[in-house]
Amino acid sequence: xxxxxxxxxxxxxxxxxxxxxxxxxxxxxxxxxxxxxxxxxxxxxxxxxxxxxxxxxxxxxxxxxxxxxxxxxxxxxxxxxxxxxxxxxxxxxxxxxxxxxxxxxxxxxxxxxxxxxxxxxxxxxxxxxxxxxxxxxxxxxxxxxxxxxxxxxxxxxxxxxxxxxxxxxxxxxxxxxxxxxxxxxxxxxxxxxxxxxxxxxxxxxxxxxxxxxxxxxxxxxxxxxxxxxxxxxxxxxxxxxxxxxxxxxxxxxxxxxxxxxxxxxxxxxxxxxxxxxxxxxxxxxxxxxxxxxxxxxxxxxxxxxxxxxxxxxxxxxxxxxxxxxxxxxxxxxxxxxxxxxxxxxxxxxxxxxxxxxxxxxxxxxxxxxxxxxxxxxxxxxxxxxxxxxxxxxxxxxxxxxxxxxxxxxxxxxxxxxxxxxxxxxxxxxxxxxxxxxxxx
Numbered sequence: 001x002x003x004x005x006x007x008x009x010x011x012x013x014x015x016x017x018x019x020x021x022x023x024x025x026x027x028x029x030x031x032x033x034x035x036x037x038x039x040x041x042x043x044x045x046x047x048x049x050x051x052x053x054x055x056x057x058x059x060x061x062x063x064x065x066x067x068x069x070x071x072x073x074x075x076x077x078x079x080x081x082x083x084x085x086x087x088x089x090x091x092x093x094x095x096x097x098x099x100x101x102x103x104x105x106x107x108x109x110x111x112x113x114x115x116x117x118x119x120x121x122x123x124x125x126x127x128x129x130x131x132x133x134x135x136x137x138x139x140x141x142x143x144x145x146x147x148x149x150x151x152x153x154x155x156x157x158x159x160x161x162x163x164x165x166x167x168x169x170x171x172x173x174x175x176x177x178x179x180x181x182x183x184x185x186x187x188x189x190x191x192x193x194x195x196x197x198x199x200x201x202x203x204x205x206x207x208x209x210x211x212x213x214x215x216x217x218x219x220x221x222x223x224x225x226x227x228x229x230x231x232x233x234x235x236x237x238x239x240x241x242x243x244x245x246x247x248x249x250x251x252x253x254x255x256x257x258x259x260x261x262x263x264x265x266x267x268x269x270x271x272x273x274x275x276x277x278x279x280x281x282x283x284x285x286x287x288x289x290x291x292x293x294x295x296x297x298x299x300x301x302x303x304x305x306x307x308x309x310x311x312x313x314x315x316x317x318x319x320x321x322x323x324x325x326x327x328x329x330x331x332x333x334x335x336x337x338x339x340x341x342x343x344x345x346x347x348x349x350x351x352x353x354x355x356x357x358x359x360x361x362x363x364x365x366x367x368x369x370x371x372x373x374x375x376x377x378x379x380x381x382x383x384x385x386x387x388x389x390x391x392x393x394x395x396x397x398x399x400x401x402x403x404x405x406x407x408x409x410x411x412x413x414x415x416x417x418x419x420x421x422x423x424x425x426x427x428x429x430x431x432x433x434x435x436x437x438x439x440x
Contacts, residue, residue, distance in 0.1 A: 008048050010061050015042045018097050022085040022428045024060075033058050037079070039067040039089055069093035074126065074164050081158040083149035084165065084426040091425060095120045098420045098430045105397040106418065110405030118419025118433065121283060123275030125425045127168040130197035131272045134174060136181055138188045145187055147178040165426060167197055180223050184216045194234075196266040198251035199274075203230040203266035205241055217244065232266050241267055255281045256309035260337050264303055268326065271305070273423045280393065280421055280433065281309055284367060287417065287435040288391045290314040294364040297385065299349055299378065304330035304342065306367050306393075311342040314365070318358055319344045350377050360384070368392045374399025382411045390436040395423075397430045407436050414439045 013026035015038045024038025026046070035046045037060035045061040063070070073079075073087035086094050099120065106112050135157040138145045148160040161175040173195065181187045189210040196203045204224065212220060212233070221244050224231035230248045234241045252263045253270070255278050264270050271277035284306055290296055294314040298307045301319030303326055311317040311334070321327050324346045334342045345358050350373075352359070359381055366387045368375050372395055382390075390413065394400035407413040418434035 010045050010047050012043065012045050012064070015040050015044060015067075018089075020101055020428060022089075028056075031056060035060055037088065038063070039070055041065075041067040042070070067093075076162070077148075077158060077160040080151055081149050081160050081163075082152040082154075083158075083163065085152070085428055087426045091122075091125045091422075094425065095122070095420060095422055098422075101430055102397045102400075102418065102420055102432050105401040106404055106415070109398060109401035110403075110408070112401075112404050112408050112415045114415045114418040114434065116417040118283075118417050120419060121276055121279045121421040121433075123273055123279065123422060123425075126164050127166065127171065128273045128275065128425060129163075129165045130167055130195075130274050131270060132163075132166060132170075132195045134177065134193050134195065136177065136190045136192055138181070145178040145181040147181065147193070148174040166195070167202075170195060170197070170202065176223075176227075180219065183219055184212065186210050186212055186216055194267060196251060196264075196268075196270070197274075198264070199253045201230060201249050201251055202228075203232055203248075203251055205232040205234050205266050207234045211235060220244070230266070234267070238267050241265070253277075255305065256285075256312065257282075259312065260308045260339075262303050262305060262308070262333055263329065263336065265329070268329065269302055271423065276421055276423045276431075277305070280423075281306060283421075283433055284391050284393065285309060285313065287433070288365050288367060288389055290365055295362065296365045296367065297363040297387070298367045298369075299375065300369045300371070301330060301344065302326050302369075304333045304344075306369065307342050307344070308334060308337055308339050310367070311339045314341070316341045316343065318342075318361075318363075320347050320349060320358065322346065322348045322350075349375070352378050352380060355381070363387050364389075366390045370394075370399070372396040372399060374403050376403055376406065379403060379406050379411065382407065382413075386438065388438050392434045392436065394432045394434065395429070397432060400432060400434060404434060404436070412439055413437060 015024035017025040018040050023034040023036050026033045032055040035058045038044045043065035046058040048056045048058045050057040069090045071090050078087045136147050137157040146157040146159050148158045151158045162171050192207045194205040231244045250263045252261050254261050290313040296310050296314045296317040298319040301307045301321045307317050307319035327344045327346045330344050363385045413436035416437045421431045423431035
């Protein structure tokens with residue numbers, strides 16, 4: 001049980017490391033102290049807030065000797081808003097920390113190290129987010145509406161006016177949504193607004209616990225029209241999402257040098273960072289090295305983000321995904337792009353005992369893009385597929401490291417290369433890409 005020591009004494013310490021959650025780590029009397037806002041190489045004053053058996057948690061009082069990597073956060077709300085945790089650390093140092101975390105996880109969890117560390121994939125440090133879920137809350141004590149991300153370590157909506165990591169035209173959206181919602185009769189019945197931006201159009205999905213009346217609907221629609229935004233309402237589950245107008249242009253984005261265009265719905269999964277997604281697709285193709293006669297398996301294929309570019313280079317590609325609606329959209333994307341050698345299958349990839357006939361085929365190359373849980377359940381099939389190369393896209397270094405250990409120790413692969421991708425600058429999320437080659 002943690003004890004609250006917020007009135008405790010002020011202490012001094014040197015920061016020796018950066019924890020996976022972005023807090024600085026000090027060693028005091030042999031015990032780790034995690035200090036919010038501190039950076040490696042700094043001498044700081046801090047106050048312990050919670051004391052635990054294995055470690056203490058502390059708040060930063062002031063910095064006595066600053067790290068050369070410390071920078072002034074661009075966002076006025078940094079430290080309160082939970083959307084970003086590393087704006088006080090230079091972009092280069094953020095990437096270096098993420099690379100260290102990836103390599104340490106690979107060694108500690110998977111007992112593997114890449115033969116080559118790939119240069120980090122970088123995009124814009126600011127104005128990169130094309131997807132976001134903004135909380136909305138009418139606060140009676142304040143007498144107004146707040147819109148934005150959650151506060152750091154708290155369940156409350158942060159009181160923010162701008163977001164510096166949203167695409168530039170959307171930066172002021174939190175304040176604008178708050179102002180709009182305050183004028184609505186259902187201002188207490190809108191818990192969130194989801195943002196989804198394509199290359200040429202942007203959609204807002206208003207989650208409404210009560211259907212807006214004609215007056216509210218007119219205000220919401222006018223808000224969208226004035227800003228060139230598509231407006232959707234969601235009254236229940238994802239299947240209830242409906243556009244307020246029937247003439248909206250499709251949302252889409254291009255990859256593979258613009259030769260493949262992916263259409264998506266406003267609540268479909270797409271990668272948050274447009275620039276990094278395009279670079280990631282190019283990198284995956286370069287690392288996988290598809291040849292004209294290859295059969296390729298793309299697992300967790302979604303809308304065809306990797307499947308369709310790969311199909312332009314291979315004999316055939318099979319994309320497998322657990323969401324039937326995404327698979328139907330992937331098929332439609334293949335048809336729109338004139339790609340006839342891409343097949344798709346609906347399959348729960350976490351239950352290999354139920355796999356269909358596709359799993360009994362052989363594949364020259366495999367691409368994996370699993371969620372945070374990783375892909376451990378389906379690695380048992382690698383011995384049958386026997387691809388010469390596997391490219392693994394990861395959003396969690398721990399699950400990648402575990403799966404890398406299995407691929408190397410149990411299936412005869414070598415980890416030939418791995419590196420990080422800066423999908424979420426100023427956050428502690430570590431996105432990475434790894435390539436495995438069969439050595440037996």
